[in-house]
Every structure is written in C-alpha cells, then in structure tokens.
Amino acid sequence: METSFTTREANWQEEEQLIYQIRLTVFVIEQGVSQSIEWDGVDDSCRHAISVSEDGNSIGTGRIKQSGHIGRIAVIKAWRGKGVGTALLNQLINIAKDSQLPKVYLNSQTHASNFYSQHNFIAEGPIFMEAGIPHQRMSLNL
Numbered sequence: 159m160e161t162s163f164t165t166r167e168a169n170w171q172e173e174e175q176l177i178y179q180i181r182l183t184v185f186v187i188e189q190g191v192s193q194s195i196e197w198d199g200v201d202d203s204c205r206h207a208i209s210v211s212e213d214g215n216s217i218g219t220g221r222i223k224q225s226g227h228i229g230r231i232a233v234i235k236a237w238r239g240k241g242v243g244t245a246l247l248n249q250l251i252n253i254a255k256d257s258q259l260p261k262v263y264l265n266s267q268t269h270a271s272n273f274y275s276q277h278n279f280i281a282e283g284p285i286f287m288e289a290g291i292p293h294q295r296m297s298l299n300l
C-alpha cells in the first residue's frame with residue numbers, strides 16, 4: 159500500500175470538483191450528513207487545503223474561513239492513520255499564521271477530539287449537536 163503523499167493549499171477555482179468528491183465520500187455517504195448542510199455556500203470565501211497521493215489521487219481536504227474557523231477536514235478511509243489529517247491541519251494553521259490570525263477554532267466531532275487535542279487544541283464549552291453528530295468547540299492560540 160502506497161503511503162507517500164503531499165499536502166498544500168488548494169486552488170478552489172480549479173480543484174473544487176476534487177474537494178467535492180472527497181467531502182461527498184466522507185461526510186455525505188460515509189457519515190450521512192445531508193447535502194444541504196454540507197454545501198453551505200461559504201466555500202468560495204474560504205481557503206482550502208488538499209492532500210494528493212504520489213499516484214495523483216486526492217485523498218484529503220480541509221478549509222479555513224477568514225475568521226479562523228477551521229472545518230470540513232476529511233481523509234478518505236483507506237488513508238487514515240497515516241498522517242494525512244495532521245498534514246492538512248498544519249497546512250490550515252499555516253494559512254492562519256500567514257493571515258496573522260491570533261487564534262483558530264473548530265467544532266470537532268467528539269470522536270475526533272483526541273486528534274485535535276494531540277495538536278494542542280483546547281476544548282471550550284459544552285458538547286452540542288450539529289448535522290445530527292455530537293460536536294465540541296475547540297481552539298488553538300497561535
């Protein structure tokens with residue numbers, strides 16, 4: 159199984175379809191998130207990250223809003239546990255630093271909270287429901 163990949167900022171205008179396919183596979187098909195929630199109309203104003211395997215397949219994505227709100231981090235199943243999620247998170251944090259944001263934050267699905275705590279995000283406030291999935295707000299000072 160191939161494990162080599164690269165992660166970089168995506169060009170949303172040119173790579174929208176690649177990102178769409180990853181999010182469709184992970185959030186809509188695997189997790190059952192409704193299409194109306196997934197496609198929330200703010201992608202155009204976000205900056206996006208993408209991971210691509212050595213053989214050219216798009217395997218992961220994530221986005222950050224101008225406010226510092228990170229979200230939609232998704233890695234296709236076969237590639238989980240190989241550092242792709244970490245690389246995407248670091249890319250989005252670097253975008254935030256580049257924009258001189260003081261802080262980034264996200265709403266973590268609770269099953270993924272350990273993933274974000276490993277990257278020094280701190281939980282804030284109570285667990286709440288979003289898209290039928292329990293979430294925890296978490297933040298990281300830059």
Ligand SMILES: CC(C)(COP(=O)(O)OP(=O)(O)OC[C@H]1O[C@@H](n2cnc3c(N)ncnc32)[C@H](O)[C@@H]1OP(=O)(O)O)[C@@H](O)C(=O)NCCC(=O)NCCS
Nearest residue numbers: 231232233238239240241242243244266267269270272273
């Ligand atoms: C959560 C997710 C993005 C992590 O991506 P990944 O590529 O597997 O992450 P990495 O390989 O960089 O790191 C995995 C580490 O996170 C930890 N972790 C905690 N919760 C996890 C979870 N739900 N899934 C995978 N890893 C998780 C693992 O223990 C692992 O640590 P280790 O390397 O010390 O064993 C990925 O599992 C995913 O896309 N899940 C489905 C979509 C989703 O739930 N997204 C998050 C929305 S908030």
